[in-house]
Amino acid sequence: MKYHLRFLFLIAGSLALARAADQPAASTPPRPNILFIAVDDLRPELGCYGKDYIKSPNIDRLAKAGLVFNRAYCQQAVCAPTRASLMTGTRPDTTKVWDLVTHFRAALPDVVTLGQHFQHNGYFVQGMGKIYHGSLPDAPTWSVPWVMGTKDTYALPENLQYNKGQSGVDPDDEVKAVKPKGFGRKAATPDGEKRIKKPTPPGSRGPAYEGADVPDNTFQDGSVAELAISTLQEISKKKEPFFLAVGFIKPHLPFVSPKKYWDLYDESKLELAPNKFYPVDAPDYAIRKWGNEVRNYKDIPATGSFADDLARKLRHGYFAGVSYTDAQVGKLLDELDRLGLTKNTIVILWGDHGWKLGEHDAWAKHSNCENDTNAPLILSVPGMKNAGAHTDALVEFVDVYPTLSELAGLPLPAHLEGLSFKPLLDTPDRPWKTAAFSQYPRPKTASGDLMGYSMRTDRYRFTVWVAEKDHAKIDAIELYDHATDPQENYNIAKQPAHAALVEQLMKQWRGGWQEAQPVGLQKP
Secondary structure: HHHHHHHHHHHHHHHHHHHHOOOOHHHHOOOOOOEEEEOOOOEEEOOOOOOOOOOOOHHHHHHHHHHHEEEEEOOOOOHHHHHHHHHOOOOOOOOOOOOOOOOOOHOOOOOOOOHHHHHHHEEEEEEEOOOOOOOOOOHHOOOOOOEOOOOOOOOHHHHHHOOOOOOOOOOOOHHHEEOOOOOOOOOOOOOEEEEOOOOOOOOOOOEOOOOOOHHHHHHHHHHHHHHHHHHHHOOOHHHHHHHEEEEEOOOOOOOEEEHHOOOOOOHHHOOOOOOOOOOEEOOOOOOOOOOOHHHHHHHOOOOOOHHHHHHHHHHHHHHHHHHHHHHHHHHHHHHHHHHOEEEEEEEEEEEEEOOOOOHHHEEEEEOHHHHHHEOOEEEEEEOOOOEEEEEEEEEEEHHHHHHHHHHOOOOOOOOOOOOOOOHHHHHHOOOOOOOEEEEEEEEOOOOOOOEEEEEEEOOOOEEEEEEEEOOOOOEEEEEEEEEOOOOOOOOOOOOOOHHHHHHHHHHHHHHOOHOOOOOOOOOO
């Protein structure tokens, strides 16, 4: 009897094992898709950043599903360097990109970019619009050829003559930010720009702003949004996860967008910059006085400050451009929802740097000041427990590469010079970096060419201008106290009362980004 029961148990066990073998193994969770949205010249002046006068409902919608980084900083406030830094995960002194004409592969021929890293780990990677600087694409980054997208710049009949030669071209392309001699380029003009091609005379381009009653797809960003939507429909059918990079160029100059976005704002009620003056006691090269980029456009004075009515018009055009791009972002989010992709897609939106709208009597970027280096960064991860939260942690754009990699479960390449901020998603108020670092070059005929290395701490901005050939030779120091002077209007570095503070910050500055990492997370 016992033998008979033992035999029955053996038979039952064998049948159970057989049935288990027929069942499919527990599937691993699918790897997340990545929707990577870049916006040119975008200030952290959005509804989700507390600026309720800006109409940005779609970016605000993304913010409600993600984490908003109040203090995210680019590594250099101009297009090519900041984008090269983010996409390689390294800093400008490593990429050797300090201008708009140098490709990072000149210094880093074998570097694995963010897109390549995802490709190597089984992702389909596609890019469109402005991801790298327009004239500096990088074919290895993408699984298929990257597409810039081209459309005319203007739509009004009186402005069509200015479209020739500008279709799909970044307005900065003909006037390059300088890389001073010793950093790889030769002589620069005193205003800090190197004329690469035939000089662009002031006012030689079309108008700085336009609001024509035309559809969104009249201009590049609208057409790129349409391309992104059709691409989402195609790549959602693939077996492998996707990394889709979509770059929008507005609100970059010229401030051209469809009229309906201009109509969202009452120009007469727009406030002007409250600090229309150069920072007191700052070196005269710290900020380009009045700004040069905008001077290339028709009806813009060649020199001097802008009258209030022009300044208000330009702010109106900039805000309209923000709302235009916001609408394109909304179309992408809607398509993610329609395709059922939202539940497994990480969405990140970043502005490549800030922009001055009359602050310090200047327009454009090209400096180390807060207006230029602080830019929007919003990250939404499916299932995140702190959706809709904000963090004041100091983060940098070089941190994006390791963060997305870690969120996707990918190994981190050894060359990275940033730190994954994934821990902030669970604990937005945890202790984090003690400083963020930016830099900007300046030619200075009296003392030679300079590089300004800037450190943003919790309370201070501390910038040291050093000779490009000898970093021990200091030409000037800037110190701004954000507790009392958030607009960085008064450089207090020379005041005797702050000598001990300058010494303390200098010691921290010399430690660099390596010593600013959170305790226990320092990069070796």
